[in-house]
């Protein structure tokens with residue numbers, strides 16, 4: 145809490161409402177209804193009237209308390225009588241055997257009794273540490289309600305307070321002090337078949353800056369979505385922090401900080417650590433997908449360039465976000481009866497020239513070229529701003545221009561308003577460029593002021609599209625209620641962090657959430673199931689189109705350009721199938737079963753995706769073969 149106070153936040157009071165027997169009964173009935181309404185459990189072992197559930201094997205030595213204390217095997221009060229005898233659990237649990245419905249009801253009842261989101265986050269992470277199957281089942285059932293608690297925006301607060309709230313470790317830490325040891329260290333992870341690694345160096349955690357080793361909350365949150373939304377089994381995921389120090393002086397001075405208390409490594413020494421980590425991971429798990437997450441911009445693109453053609457990896461903030469925003473843009477065109485070809489007519493003001501701003505602009509620019517524009521024409525439709533105003537070669541010193549990354553140089557070179565110059569303000573750019581889309585990846589809360597939004601609306605000549613992508617909510621460029629009010633309810637609004645529906649002058653508006661959560665779980669599932677060699681732009685484009693097409697009729701009618709988060713599991717399946725099909729088309733899938741003629745890709749991906757359900761637990765010496 146010390147850090148939270150230093151950063152100006154109030155200490156969280158734990159407020160819990162009392163729960164009665166009547167509340168418990170209502171909660172249980174609701175759980176049963178949710179199950180029959182929306183969760184058709186695919187029990188892959190069901191044959192006629194017999195339920196043959198493939199057992200989960202655990203080491204012979206695992207008995208009694210050890211089973212209860214292992215979150216991958218624990219079922220808590222749901223262990224059946226025969227299992228209680230078989231595993232030495234009799235007497236270690238209360239006599240009543242709970243159903244999963246009852247357990248879910250208990251969790252939700254307790255969760256809803258907390259008033260504070262960070263308390264809810266902690267309660268869920270304790271469940272995660274105690275019973276993974278139940279955690280993921282609750283998340284799958286209540287994803288719309290729980291995603292903002294286990295992921296953005298609450299995960300941002302959890303990272304800020306990580307060192308102070310720390311209870312037990314999850315994932316692995318590879319630090320600069322481990323150089324030379326990493327190949328041995330990976331052997332310490334107990335799971336044999338890791339398929340997805342999400343790694344951060346903690347240097348740019350959401351819009352909160354350098355949080356060092358406290359950034360671990362991000363890979364944990366992303367991988368929770370991989371399991372619940374993407375259908376990757378929990379024993380196949382690994383959250384990682386590569387700790388090369390932190391430039392956050394407050395953290396270095398905090399006695400409770402858990403990472404290396406020294407300035408970040410840079411240059412060759414930095415890349416040496418990341419290279420050793422990547423090599424070690426792939427040495428033990430050659431089929432693993434590595435997702436780079438929340439690396440600050442000066443290393444994000446160089447790391448991507450270093451690995452993208454050699455190993456199965458992607459950078460979520462550059463590529464995942466690019467694919468996601470393009471999906472939103474394609475859905476906006478669909479909303480107004482247009483097609484991808486009409487991308488040609490868009491003019492875009494992007495606030496932010498970091499990984500997200502440049503990644504998104506590059507992806508949309510390439511889509512414009514695919515729609516028929518020349519490279520030069522497509523470039524000229526983008527006005528990218530940074531802290532110092534418009535990023536433009538004109539008006540920039542040659543030295544400053546040379547210091548830009550190549551992707552930034554491309555976006556700074558030509559404009560369809562030729563008088564555009566370095567440092568022009570957002571308001572000026574809006575007035576002369578008359579964009580059709582205003583996107584924020586600046587980390588600056590309130591950047592889209594009333595004056596800016598009204599000028600944008602006036603000049604855009606149609607429905608203004610506003611996408612404030614910065615996370616968490618405290619960094620968002622404009623709130624949904626302000627955006628609707630300042631455009632007389634006419635805008636299409638899609639933000640990185642979620643907003644509740646807005647009532648404006650008697651009409652209800654449904655903001656969309658434009659977050660890479662709609663792409664990375666499905667992209668990762670698809671790339672992993674296909675055992676793809678690499679992640680290509682074509683796979684990302686296919687993922688993007690699948691996401692755009694998954695917005696259903698009701699969502700379209702409500703003005704949404706992204707699906708509701710409640711449907712993220714279905715969307716991820718569509719994205720995964722599109723990813724696999726793209727990999728197959730380009731000869732990049734190596735999974736043998738997928739290479740057979742006439743294979744039903746959707747059925748295959750569905751069959752491979754994890755659904756959290758209890759299966760019988762048996763002891764077996766072949767434990768690691770699961």
Ligand SMILES: NC(=O)c1ccc[n+]([C@@H]2O[C@H](COP(=O)([O-])OP(=O)(O)OC[C@H]3O[C@@H](n4cnc5c(N)ncnc54)[C@H](O)[C@@H]3O)[C@@H](O)[C@H]2O)c1
Nearest residue numbers: 350351441496497498499500530531586614615640659660
């Ligand atoms: N919604 C999503 O899916 C998603 C995905 C990735 C990133 N993001 C969010 O986008 C934000 C940016 O991420 P990043 O990695 O690019 O960060 P970054 O720190 O690398 O980049 C921020 C950029 O904003 C610019 N900036 C600062 N003040 C500005 C101002 N007043 N006007 C215009 N530009 C300004 C900076 O110069 C810099 O170029 C973060 O908040 C992140 O959480 C959202």
Ligand SMILES: O=C(O)C[C@H](O)C(=O)O
Nearest residue numbers: 296350438461615659660
């Ligand atoms: O983590 C998110 O919510 C999206 C994105 O990856 C980000 O860094 O903001």
Ligand SMILES: [Mg+2]
Nearest residue numbers: 437438460461
């Ligand atoms: Mg990120």
